[in-house]
Amino acid sequence: MAASSEFSVRSSTGSYDVRIGAGQFRDAVASAALVVVDEALVDRVPATGVPVLAVPAGEETKTLAGCENLILRMRDAGVRRGDHVVAVGGGVIQDLATFVTDVYMRGLPWSYVPTTLMAMADSCIGGKSSINVGDVKNLVGGIYPPTAVVVDPEFLTTLSPTARAAGFSEAAKISFCRGPEAFEGYLAAYERFGSEPEALIDLVLRSKRWFVEIDEHDRKERRLLNFGHTFGHALEVAVDHEISHGLGVAVGVLCATQHPSAGTGPQVEQLAAHCRALLASADGVGEALDRFDPERYERAFRADKKHGADGFHLILPAEGGGVKEVRTGSTAQDWDLVLALTEQTIMSLKGPTA
16 A cells, blocks of 8 residues: 655665554565564554564563563574564654664664554664663664554544644654744644644654654764753653653653753743643653652753763753753752652642643
8 A cells, every 4th residue: 555655764784674553563574574563553453374473561671671581582483584573652662673683693684563652753763772771771772774664543542632732842852852833833734634644754754754764873963852851760760760761752742841951032931831731631640750869860861862971962942943062060069950840740730730
């Protein structure tokens, strides 16, 4: 079936196609020698006679132990060098598949079918794997792009309002990082999402493509996409992962907008209001924030891999639109500022206007 939208992404290993449209999922599975799928979606995989390995889509899966488990199951399934793997699922499945296909027999070709809005509109391009180690989120990983990305809107019907809010949070962040025009386009596409989901996904992925192509290995421009992540990743740890990554990023964006070095303006206000509305539409946010542990938050925040020896490296709103990288100190006084604005943000989300 023809895609409603198709474009390519340049990478150091060659270009790969992104196809968006109904019916693309079945076409992708037909080319697989092995399917790795979120266990909650295994019944949606068409029977083609190839091995199907179902894995849980929890944070405990995207660990070194989880990767080892999948590698051994692939060996037992008879996977050989050159076999094409199709991964079906959200961000956890993507992280797992990216890392494992990169290292299994020194690399296997693979395609990705994202099934969450967050994966459809964000992580499906760029080729990153992020694996948790101990209490540190996304400490290890690599960059190993797929040979194709297949976005099929049929999976949107499986998502709860909370999962959609998580996806919209990342989509809003990407478009805001790309600049005022992209963010305006996102807000317009958001209003039409119910009838035209492909339009928003296409717009956001093309916005992210710019960062991926100009800085594939995350050295300069692509770092700007960490907007909200330094705060958000630490928050996820501090609430014992009771809040999803996308919603953690939404809270992190709100924290970033409150930093004294952040730019201000109408679009920053629009972004903050949008993130608050998304968080209000999601279940369990207040209960998760009640678990906030300041000591775990500090440890996770200080351990963030984006910081340097010179202090904290934060991505904050820039004056006039977009974002900027700001370096601050990491003294006790600098930390007190971060903790205070985080706690103020949390209190505002738990209040009557949340």
